[in-house]
Amino acid sequence: MGLHFTTAEYADRLSRLTARMKEDKLDALLLFAQESMYWLTGYDTFGYCFFQTLVVKADGTMTLLTRSADLRQARHTSVIENISIWVDRVNADPAVDLRNLLSDMDLLGCRIGIEYDTHGMTGRAARLIDNQLMTFCQLIDASYLVSQLRLVKSPAEIAHVERAAELADDAYDAGLEQIRAGASEADILAAMQGAVFLGGGDYPANEFIIGSGADALLCRYKAGRRTLDVQDQLTLEWAGASAHYHAAMMRTVVIGAPTPRHVELYEACRETIQAIEAVLRPGHTFGDVFDVHARIMDERDLARHRLNACGYSLGARFSPSWMEHQMFHAGNPQPIEADMSLFVHMIIMDSDTGTAMTLGQTYLTTADAPRSLSRHSLELPVR
Secondary structure (H helix, E strand, O other): OOOOHHHHHHHHHHHHHHHHHOOOOEEEEEEOOHHHHHHHHHOOOOOOOOOEEEEEEEOOOOOEOOOHHHHHHHHHOOOEEEEEEOOOOOOHHHHHHHHHHHOOOOOOOOEEEOOOOOOOHHHHHHHHHHHHHOHHHEEEEEOOOHHOOOOOOOOOHHHHHHHHHHHHHHHHHHHHHHHOOOOEHHHHHHHHHHHHHHHOOOOOOOOOOOEEEHHHOOOOOOOOOOEEEOEEEEEEEEEEEOOEEEEEEEEEEEEOOOOOHHHHHHHHHHHHHHHHHOOOOOOHHHHHHHHHHHHHHHHHHOOOOEEEEHHHEEEEEEOOOOOOEEOOOOOOOOOOOOOOOEEEEEEEOOOOEEEEEEEEEEEEEOOOOOOEOOOOOOOEEEE
């Protein structure tokens, strides 16, 4: 089998999950998030764009309901032994197959948790499931049960996070070699993504963000490539990925001489990210991290130019996003614990002057001070 972890580690994860299910009085859990299935069993596919679910009973029994195209994928990449296939056909309703499977597993009439808040659960799938199961089962929204268990990384997971961070650094080095006046964004992007692949890494769960000139103020990928001017700005957000585990970074690179506004915004970013390091440790919450971000930015009269979040947890994720559920935003009570992989980003987009500035890196939390996983400094990059 193509497993990235030992069978003992998967067994431990299943034990932790069933313990939580018993605490929540769940007889079964329907997993629709691909990262949940991957974390629990190793199952690695992009087949979640179609209807599929992993049924986990409180006694640890598991059955995957999927399409024929993913049968061999599941057998080769996971520890799943029981696989049931729903058949593609006109007017197919795989929720009927799911109801029949739950009946075979003696789960009708039981209390069943479902991962609703995931890209693997479409609105149509949710309606089909509710229509088929609501009269036969008590359905509970359990979208964040596995997500919470995945927050603290095991030593084996941390090894992949650290490798992902090395690949992110390699990508940055490759990109910096290409960044100069007259360079094409296409060459920069190709060099960065190529460095990850050459290092044995994976596709990231979402596209690398690259934008220069006015596009440097965007926080999302967009199609189209541009050539850098003699005086320019280039915003990059990217991640290394190892066995789907991510380590992200973010920088705004200045081409030519930085303007006074570039310097002013950079200093705000650096002051804030260094202040956050003081609260990115046990005894604080995700909300505390955001509060530091908001306080410093607002004191510098940057409230209109900052975002309403300043980072999030990272781990093994699948497209369309490498972000885990837990984010640094106002009021988030999620405690910070040791062995979390957390991406902290400062993003300032001053549309009044057309100036962009970003700064971000991934940290591994410890019992005390967080450890940056990048070998690069936080200096303002100028080319």
